[in-house]
Every structure is written in C-alpha cells, then in structure tokens.
Amino acid sequence: MKETRLRAINVLAGSDIFRTASLLLYATLLFHVVLLIYARHLTLSKTGMLAAVLLTALLMLAFVRHFWLRTAILLDEKFLLCEVIIATFAIAILSTQKSMPALPMPWLIAIAGVFPLVLRSNIAMVLIAALALIGHRINVHLGVTVGDWLPELFATICIGWLALLLAKTLNINRMALSQARTNERRFNAIARVTRHIFIITDADYQIKFANPALQEVIGYDQEEIIRDGLRAVLHPDEAEEHKKKLRYLRDTPHSTIFSRHRTQHKDGHWVWLETRGYNMLHDSAINGLVFSLEDITLRKDVELKLQEETSLLRAVLDLNPSMIYAKDRDGRFTISNQVFQKHFGYSSEDELRGKTVYDICLKMANANDEFSPQEIADEIQQQDLQVMQTGMPLQDMEMPGFWHSDMHLWFHTSKYPLRDAKGETIGILGVTRDITQRKTTEMQIEYQAMHDMLTDLPNRRYLVKTLGTAIEVSRQRQSSLTMLFCDLDFFKSVNDTHGHDFGDKCLIEISKRVVSALPATDFVARFGGNEFVILTNSSLAEASVKANAIMQAVSKQLIFESIAVKIQTSIGIAQLSPDHQVPADLIRDADAAMYQAKERGRNRIEIYDAALQSKSDKHARMDVALRFALERNELSVAYQPKVSLADGSVKGFELLLRWNSPEYGMISPNEFIPIAETSGMVVPIGMWAMEQACQQLATWQASYPAMGDITVAVNVSMRQLLHTSFFTQVRDILNNSGVIPHTIELELTETSAMANPLQTIENLSLLKKLGLRLALDDFGTGYSSLAYLQKLPIDILKIDKAFVHGLDTRQSDREIIRLVMALAQTLNLQTIAEGVETTGHIHELKKLGCNLGQGFLFSPPLSAEEAETLICSSHQFPLV
Ligand SMILES: Nc1nc2c(ncn2[C@@H]2O[C@H](COP(=O)(O)OP(=O)(O)OP(=O)(O)O)[C@@H](O)[C@H]2O)c(=O)[nH]1
Structure with missing residues (x-):
C-alpha cells in the first residue's frame, strides 16, 4: 500500500534554526575576538575580558542547548531576553575596546537575525528596534558617519524582520505538518478499526x-x-x-x-x-x-428473517378464524386481518388503516339497529380507553353482535394493551372470535338444564332459581307471591293401563292445558313426575280461582289413539309469608296443602294453613314409623259387624285396621291409611289385612260350618288395585287360606274407583272372576258417572255415614239415600248403610229398603274373639 510521505518529511521550526544559529553566532564571535587578540596582539581591558568570558559562557550555553536541552528552559522567552541583553552587552563592550577594528553592527545584525526566530513577534520587533538603536549609539560613540552606519541600521531591521518572517513561516509549516500527521494517524486508526x-x-x-x-x-x-x-x-x-x-x-x-x-x-x-x-x-x-x-x-x-416472519405473521393473521386488529393511541386501525376486513366490508388492510371505530359503525349502521352508530362506537371506544388507561387487558368478554345484521351472532373479545420499548401503552390489540356455535350449544345446554324435556316447561331447578328471585322481588315490593302445587291423581294407573308413552302424551297435553289456563305472567314448572308448580303474584283468593281453572282444564277428557282418559289433579296452595326463610319452605307448604287435598279425597284444592304444617310434620314422622309398623307387629285388626236390617242377624264384618304405635299410641286407620297411601305402604299393609281377613274367615268357616255366608269386608285402596301384582297376590291368599271366595268382600271408595273408571272396571272384573264380592264404599261422596257405575262389577253399594247421620234431620240426605236405593235396585245391588247410631236410623233405612247396617248402635269394632262369639252364638241385634 502506498504510504504518504508526510511521515518522512521533517519541517524545521524557528527554534531548531535558532539553536544552530545562536551556537554559530557565539562561536564565530568568540573566534573573531580570539583571532584579533592573536593576530593584532590586542589586549583586552578588564571589561573586555568580562565580555569575552560572557561570550564563552553564551557559547557553552548554546552548545548545551543545541545538543542536550532542546526544549528546556533555555528557550523560555525571559531567559532568551536575558541572553540577548548579555550578548548585546558583550558585543557593545568588545566593539568599544581600544584597537578593536571591528564594527559592532554585523554582530548586532546577527543577533537581530537570530533571536526573532524564537521570540514572539512583538517582542522581536522591540528587540530589533533596540538593537538598531544600540548599533546607532555605538556608531555615534565610535564616530562612524551616518552614511556608514545607516545601511547597517537598515540591514539590522531587514535581517531581524526576515528572521521574524522565517520563524513565523516555519512555525506555520510545522503546525500544518503536525496537523497533517495527526489527521493521517486518525484516518489510519479509523480505517484500521x-x-x-x-x-x-x-x-x-x-x-x-x-x-x-x-x-x-x-x-x-x-x-x-x-x-x-x-x-x-x-x-x-x-x-x-x-x-x-x-x-x-x-x-x-x-x-x-x-x-x-x-x-x-x-x-x-x-x-x-x-x-x-x-x-x-x-x-x-x-x-x-x-x-x-x-x-x-x-x-x-x-431483514430476510424479518420478512419471512412478517409473511408468516401475515399468514397466521389471515388464516386465523378470529377477527384480529390493532389500533393506535388515537383509536385508528393499524393492522387488521382478512376476517376482520371481510366482516366489516373492507377489501384490504390499507383500506381500513387509519379508520376509527366510528367510521366502521357508520358504515355498518342499519335502520333496524337497536343502538345508534354513535352509541355502539362509544361503547367500543370506552373499552379501548380502559385498556389503554389501565394498561390491563380486557379478557373474555362475551357479547352478542351489535348490529341488526349480526345480532344473532355471539362474539368473544379480548383486548390487550400494546406497549413500546419503554413500556408505554401505544395502542391496543383486539381479538374477536365468533362463538355463536358454542354459545348456541351452551344456551341449549342451559335451556335443557333448566327445562323439562318432555313438556318443555321450566323444570324444578329453574323453579327454585326463579322462586329465589321472585321471593326477593315480592319482599322488596311487598307484593304477594303464591304457589300452586298440582299433583295428578292416580296417574300411575294411566301409565300402568295404557303404557308410559301414553302417559307421556297425557303429561304433554296437561302441561299445555295448565299453561293456557293461566295468564302468561304466571310461571309454570314441571316439578317432578306428575307434579306441576305455578308461581303467581295473585292473592290467595285469585290463586283459588286459578286452581279451579286448572282443575277444570286438566279434567277434560283426553283422547289419544282413540283411548279416552280423564285425569284429575289435587292442588295445594300456599302464600309467601315472613315465616318462609328459604324458597324450599314455600314449596314445602304448598306440597303439604297438596297432600291435604289428596288425603281429603283428591281432585280438590286445599289452602295451606299453619295447622297443616304441624300436621304435615307429624305425617312425615308417622310415615317413617309406619314403614316399620308391619315388621314390628304394631298393626292389628278389628271386626265391625254388618247387621241385617230385616232381622238383626250378623251378615258379616268389616275388617278395620288398628295401629298401636309405641310413639303415637293407638291410631285410627282414618289417620294412618292416607299416609300409607301417599307413601305406598298401603300396598303391603292392605295385603296383610287381606291375609288376616282370609285366614280368620277360613278359620271360622272351618270351625262353624253353620255360619253360612257371613262375610268379611276388606278395604282396598286404588293404589293397591292398580298395583301390578295385586290380582295374583289376592288369588294366592284366597287359595292358601282356603276361604270361600264369595265370603270375602273388597271395599273400594267411590272417589278412587271413579278416578280412572275404565281401569277400575278392568281390574275389578278380574277380581270378580276370583269369586270375590265387591263393594263401592262411601257411596254418594264421589261423582259417579252412571254409565260407568253400571259397568262396574260390584255387588254392594255402601252408603256414606254422612248421609245416614243426616237422615233424621236433613231431607236432602234422606232423598239421596232414597235415590241410592233406587239405583241399587235398578242395578241389582245390595245396600249397606254406615254410621247407624240410632234406632231412628234403623227405622228410616228399613223404610227406604236398605239391606244392611253398620255402626255403633249395633257394635263397635270387635276383637276376633268377640266377633267369633257373635258368630257361634248366631247373635241377633235388636232393631228397635
Ligand atoms: N308417563 C310418564 N309417567 C311418569 C313420568 N314421571 C312420573 N310418572 C309416573 O307418574 C306416577 C306418579 O305416581 P304418584 O304420584 O306416586 O301416584 P299417583 O298414581 O299419581 O297417585 P296419587 O298421586 O297418590 O294420586 C308414577 O307412576 C310415575 O311412573 C313421566 O315422565 N311420564
């Protein structure tokens, strides 16, 4: 590589020349003096000697300066002035020595040519002037004429001036060179590094x-x-x-x-x-x-990597099914993917860039929108601002579409703050996903979780939730809240007779009837199997009217696949009171009222009162105790005679159950049978009673063949009759006991028989085939359809004691009994009156043609032994 020559060039400075010039000056001056002394035998005065010594000293000094102390103090300006004074002094002394031929001017000129090389120009000028003046004075002193010394004077000034210029030039050159060297070094250093x-x-x-x-x-x-x-x-x-x-x-x-x-x-x-x-x-x-x-x-x-990454990112953005976008601090869109552009009708990112949410809202606005573009944009902008101000993301927001065109859609949106290198928020990144499908599924699941699949009515869970809110609202507004609890009567028989699918159709139809019987503001739920609950803000009186409407609607005949059924319902009503602490309390009370309705014969309405609650609590406890009554042998039977009103002879007995509970004492069947009915215990208990009746009667028949056709009647509940194995169990008991079948009577209440008459007819016909006698109990209390009544394979009508009690006092009761008698006669049925307590009753019943009587006038329920005594003695009760 070609090197610059700067390094080889070394420009002399004024001081370099000065060192050499001053050495030569003193050396030649001293040489001159020595030469004169020897050549002209010059004798120096004492001052001359001193001058010579000074010159020698100056020579030594110059020598040292030239060879050793190049930049030392010897070049200091003050020192140099001293030196020039000494040199001038020596020259002046020497030039004034006797017999000294030399003129002082050449030496002074020399000094004027040497010292300006190292002195500052102004001092050098003073020096030159001083030397010129000294030269002039010495010449005047030596008597030199003006014509001789004037050129010398001129020469002094010129030489001094030139020396000064030379020094200046040399210095400038030297500085330039030094600068050039520095620059070169710098350049080389930069170029290298x-x-x-x-x-x-x-x-x-x-x-x-x-x-x-x-x-x-x-x-x-x-x-x-x-x-x-x-x-x-x-x-x-x-x-x-x-x-x-x-x-x-x-x-x-x-x-x-x-x-x-x-x-x-x-x-x-x-x-x-x-x-x-x-x-x-x-x-x-x-x-x-x-x-x-x-x-x-x-x-x-x-760059390439960045390009690759950018195109990858672009692809990720555009292939992503979510809408992805970024906005700057002013809410202007900077980045958007294709899904976003497409959703809002933009063809490219560039077209969207710089737009704000207000632009988009205006573009999307539709006449049918619920909110104005401004309102929608404000809402979105508000979210963006929140993210930017707090620096916290807004995540997992789920909301329906804003615009009419996409209101059926659901979106999941998250917004994240975008930060610069200093961590300051410079915008937001938004990701919005269409979650309509998931939301629809979720809503479906939620709907299913809250609704009954069969009837599409709100289910129990929904009811409990709604009830909680309704109670709060009702308490806040101090409005009434009433619950109607409906339970279909003997619905099991519908299932058992016509199958579950048929039962389902009935439930669907009934649910529709319940809903349409009520105003749309009332809340109807399917609480369980055949239970419906209605929540209404009506008062108790209004609720009763509604309950009646429901009963009427439900009980209308249902016909599916040409099968007609009539289903009835029992309804319990309870009103929200301060005693109800939790929603379940109100349900409990409405339920208790409904059970009351069941107990009181079904197909009726009962309103809850506080007494019912304690009764209901007692019932609940009894229910538990009753489940163990059979196995603990707490049940017993009694026999109440049925007496011929013709001659007072005993024609049979009604078997009555007794429960001797260690906890509650002796309990009448009127109290515990409804409980057993509700819990289903009536089935095993009824069967046990049946066994007792058959065995006892068989024993008596074996012991007293002369007793003839004395019967034992057993009460059968509808639930028993509908039980699938009832028929076979009865048949087995009859066979096992060996009792004469037609001496066993089964008593079924009119109300339950008529709840599902078709089914009753079918079941009773089967029993009839076993040879049993069948009685319709409590006749007159139900609403028998004559059409069905004549089809029922019954033998006996049992007149309810309520009518018998009214025989003496109420003409209407008497009329009813007369009609019953006429009916029985028409249908060729035997009649028996319950609750015969006075001879007047006997008298009237006999007049009306009633066959048998049963009641305290004849006998209370008797033990088996007492009953046996009557049989074996062929006892006859007095009739007057
Ligand atoms: N078809 C059908 N039957 C149901 C459904 N849910 C419950 N059930 C039946 O409804 C009947 C309810 O019987 P219960 O309420 O205990 O008794 P019931 O026969 O109605 O008699 P009471 O209520 O005492 O008057 C049972 O036979 C259930 O099998 C259902 O979704 N479809």
Whole structure:
C-alpha cells in the first residue's frame, strides 16, 4: 500500500534554526575576538575580558542547548531576553575596546537575525528596534558617519524582520505538518478499526487505497489485492445493476451511488455489501473514486428473517378464524386481518388503516339497529380507553353482535394493551372470535338444564332459581307471591293401563292445558313426575280461582289413539309469608296443602294453613314409623259387624285396621291409611289385612260350618288395585287360606274407583272372576258417572255415614239415600248403610229398603274373639 510521505518529511521550526544559529553566532564571535587578540596582539581591558568570558559562557550555553536541552528552559522567552541583553552587552563592550577594528553592527545584525526566530513577534520587533538603536549609539560613540552606519541600521531591521518572517513561516509549516500527521494517524486508526471498507480506486477501478476491513470482509489480503487487483465476483442477480452504477459513477463528475449487492468471499460464500460511491476524480489530492462498503450480510439475514416472519405473521393473521386488529393511541386501525376486513366490508388492510371505530359503525349502521352508530362506537371506544388507561387487558368478554345484521351472532373479545420499548401503552390489540356455535350449544345446554324435556316447561331447578328471585322481588315490593302445587291423581294407573308413552302424551297435553289456563305472567314448572308448580303474584283468593281453572282444564277428557282418559289433579296452595326463610319452605307448604287435598279425597284444592304444617310434620314422622309398623307387629285388626236390617242377624264384618304405635299410641286407620297411601305402604299393609281377613274367615268357616255366608269386608285402596301384582297376590291368599271366595268382600271408595273408571272396571272384573264380592264404599261422596257405575262389577253399594247421620234431620240426605236405593235396585245391588247410631236410623233405612247396617248402635269394632262369639252364638241385634 502506498504510504504518504508526510511521515518522512521533517519541517524545521524557528527554534531548531535558532539553536544552530545562536551556537554559530557565539562561536564565530568568540573566534573573531580570539583571532584579533592573536593576530593584532590586542589586549583586552578588564571589561573586555568580562565580555569575552560572557561570550564563552553564551557559547557553552548554546552548545548545551543545541545538543542536550532542546526544549528546556533555555528557550523560555525571559531567559532568551536575558541572553540577548548579555550578548548585546558583550558585543557593545568588545566593539568599544581600544584597537578593536571591528564594527559592532554585523554582530548586532546577527543577533537581530537570530533571536526573532524564537521570540514572539512583538517582542522581536522591540528587540530589533533596540538593537538598531544600540548599533546607532555605538556608531555615534565610535564616530562612524551616518552614511556608514545607516545601511547597517537598515540591514539590522531587514535581517531581524526576515528572521521574524522565517520563524513565523516555519512555525506555520510545522503546525500544518503536525496537523497533517495527526489527521493521517486518525484516518489510519479509523480505517484500521472500522468494519466499513474504504477503497479509493482510479478511473479504471484499480485500487489505490484500501483499509484492512476489505480483507476481513472478502477474504483477500492486502498483498493479493495490490498484486492482482480486486477480483470482485458479483452475484449474477445484482452484477449488471451494480456495474451500471459503477460506470455511472465514473462517468459522472461529483456523482454518488448507492448499491446493495453480493460479492463472493475468497472461500466462496456470498457477502452482502452496501456500497456508497463518490466520484472524486476532480479532486487532485484524491483523484479517484471513493467507496465506502459495509458488510450487511447479517442485517440482510435479519431483514430476510424479518420478512419471512412478517409473511408468516401475515399468514397466521389471515388464516386465523378470529377477527384480529390493532389500533393506535388515537383509536385508528393499524393492522387488521382478512376476517376482520371481510366482516366489516373492507377489501384490504390499507383500506381500513387509519379508520376509527366510528367510521366502521357508520358504515355498518342499519335502520333496524337497536343502538345508534354513535352509541355502539362509544361503547367500543370506552373499552379501548380502559385498556389503554389501565394498561390491563380486557379478557373474555362475551357479547352478542351489535348490529341488526349480526345480532344473532355471539362474539368473544379480548383486548390487550400494546406497549413500546419503554413500556408505554401505544395502542391496543383486539381479538374477536365468533362463538355463536358454542354459545348456541351452551344456551341449549342451559335451556335443557333448566327445562323439562318432555313438556318443555321450566323444570324444578329453574323453579327454585326463579322462586329465589321472585321471593326477593315480592319482599322488596311487598307484593304477594303464591304457589300452586298440582299433583295428578292416580296417574300411575294411566301409565300402568295404557303404557308410559301414553302417559307421556297425557303429561304433554296437561302441561299445555295448565299453561293456557293461566295468564302468561304466571310461571309454570314441571316439578317432578306428575307434579306441576305455578308461581303467581295473585292473592290467595285469585290463586283459588286459578286452581279451579286448572282443575277444570286438566279434567277434560283426553283422547289419544282413540283411548279416552280423564285425569284429575289435587292442588295445594300456599302464600309467601315472613315465616318462609328459604324458597324450599314455600314449596314445602304448598306440597303439604297438596297432600291435604289428596288425603281429603283428591281432585280438590286445599289452602295451606299453619295447622297443616304441624300436621304435615307429624305425617312425615308417622310415615317413617309406619314403614316399620308391619315388621314390628304394631298393626292389628278389628271386626265391625254388618247387621241385617230385616232381622238383626250378623251378615258379616268389616275388617278395620288398628295401629298401636309405641310413639303415637293407638291410631285410627282414618289417620294412618292416607299416609300409607301417599307413601305406598298401603300396598303391603292392605295385603296383610287381606291375609288376616282370609285366614280368620277360613278359620271360622272351618270351625262353624253353620255360619253360612257371613262375610268379611276388606278395604282396598286404588293404589293397591292398580298395583301390578295385586290380582295374583289376592288369588294366592284366597287359595292358601282356603276361604270361600264369595265370603270375602273388597271395599273400594267411590272417589278412587271413579278416578280412572275404565281401569277400575278392568281390574275389578278380574277380581270378580276370583269369586270375590265387591263393594263401592262411601257411596254418594264421589261423582259417579252412571254409565260407568253400571259397568262396574260390584255387588254392594255402601252408603256414606254422612248421609245416614243426616237422615233424621236433613231431607236432602234422606232423598239421596232414597235415590241410592233406587239405583241399587235398578242395578241389582245390595245396600249397606254406615254410621247407624240410632234406632231412628234403623227405622228410616228399613223404610227406604236398605239391606244392611253398620255402626255403633249395633257394635263397635270387635276383637276376633268377640266377633267369633257373635258368630257361634248366631247373635241377633235388636232393631228397635
Ligand atoms: N308417563 C310418564 N309417567 C311418569 C313420568 N314421571 C312420573 N310418572 C309416573 O307418574 C306416577 C306418579 O305416581 P304418584 O304420584 O306416586 O301416584 P299417583 O298414581 O299419581 O297417585 P296419587 O298421586 O297418590 O294420586 C308414577 O307412576 C310415575 O311412573 C313421566 O315422565 N311420564
């Protein structure tokens, strides 16, 4: 590499010349003095000797200064002034020595030519003037004429002046040189240390200068480059373009170029270079093309990687099914993916960029929208602001579409703050996903969880939830809240007779009837199997009216697949009171009232009162106790005679159950049978009673063959009759006991028989085939359809005691009994009156043609032994 010559050049400074000049000055002066002393036998005065000594000393000083102390104090300005004074003094003394031929001026001129080399110009000027003056004074003193000393004076000033100029010039040159050296060093240091390549080429692209970075970047060392020139192999993709730029640079004075291209490294791999070129052919100092090249391979890699990542990100954004968008601090869209653009009717990201949510809302606005574009935009903007102000994301917001066109859609939105490198929020990133399908499924699941599949009515869970809210609202507003609890009567028989599917159809139809019997504001739920609960803000009186409407609607005949059924319902009503602590309390009370309705014969309405509650609690406890009554032998039977009203003879007995509970004492069947009925215990208990009756009667029949057809009647509940195995169990008991079948009577209440008459007819017919006698109990209390009554295979009508009691007092009761008698006669049925307590009753009943009587007038229920005594004695009760 060509080195600049600056380093070889060493420009002298004024001080360098001064050191040599002052040495020569003192040396020649002293030599001159010595020469004169020897040549002219000059004798120096004492002051002359002193001057000579001073000169010698100055010579020594100059000597030292020249060879050793080059920059020391000896060049200090004050020191130099002392020196010049001493030198001037010595010259003046010597020139005034006797017989000294020499004139002082050449020496003073010499001093004037030497010292300005190192003195500041103003001091040097003073010195020159002083020397000129001293020269003048000495010449005047020596008697030299003006014509002789004036040129000397002039010479002194000129020489001094020239010395001054010389010193100045030398100093300037020296400073320039020093600056040039410094610059060169700096340039070399930068050129060496930089990763940028600096090249200067001539017009033929031959390298005149290159820094070491070139080798680092493209692998060729300096020698190779100097020897062979730079053999740059350009990548074919950019070669032509780059060469074109190079040619332009060379051919266009003062031009610059910028080029990115690849060059092959010595080892074969490609290096990306960013080249900047400047045509400096016009500059005589450079006379070339100056290039700065930067290895941008890494940057290019990063750029490529960034490009790849950007296109990957783009693909991820566009392929993502969510709407993704970013907004800047001013709420302007910066980024958006295709799903977002498409949803809002934009064809590209560019079209959307810079728009705000207000623009979008205006674009999407529709006449049918519930909210104005401004309201919608404000809402969205509010969320964005919250994210930006708090720096906290807003996550998992689920909301329906804002616009009429997408209100059926559901969206899941999350908004995240976007931060710059300093962590300051500069915008938001939003991700919105269409979750309609999931939401629909969720809503379906929720609907299913809250609704009954069969009837589509709200289910128990929904009821409990609604009830909680309704209670709160009712208490806040101090409005009434009433619950109607409906339970279909003997619905099991419908299922058992016609199948579950048929039962389902009935339930669906009944649910519709209940709903349409009520105003839309009332809440109807299917509480359980055949239970419906209604919540209403009506008062108790209004609720009763509604309950009646429900009963009527439900009890209308149902016909499916030409099968007709009539279903009735029992309804309990309870009103919210301060005593109700939790929703379940109100349900409990309405339920208790409903059970009361069941107990009181079904197909009726009962309103809850506080007494019912304690009764209901007692019932619940009794229910539990009753479940163990059979196995603990707490049940017993009694026999109440049935007496012929013709002759007072005993024609049979009604078997009555007794429960001797250790906890509650002796309990009448009127109290515990309804409980057993509700719990289902009536089935095993009834069967046990049946067994007792058959066994006892069989025993008596065996012991007293003469007793004839004395019967034992057993009460059968509808639940028993509907039980699937009832028939076979009865048959087995009859067979096992050996009792004469027609001496066993089964008593079924009129109300339960008529609840599902078709089923009753079918079941009773089967029993009839076993030879049993059948009685319709409590006749007159139900609402028998004559059409059904005549089809029932019954033998006996049992007149309810309520009518018998009224015989003496109420004409209507008497009329009813008369009609019953007429009916019985028509249907060829036997009649028996319950509750015969006075002879008047006997008298009237006999008059009306009643066959048998049963009541306390004849006998209370008896033990088996007492009954047996009556049988064996063929006892006859007095009739008057
Ligand atoms: N078809 C049908 N039957 C049901 C459904 N849910 C419950 N049930 C029946 O409804 C009947 C309810 O019987 P219970 O309420 O205990 O007794 P009941 O026969 O109605 O008599 P009472 O209520 O005492 O008057 C049972 O036979 C159940 O099998 C249902 O979804 N479909």
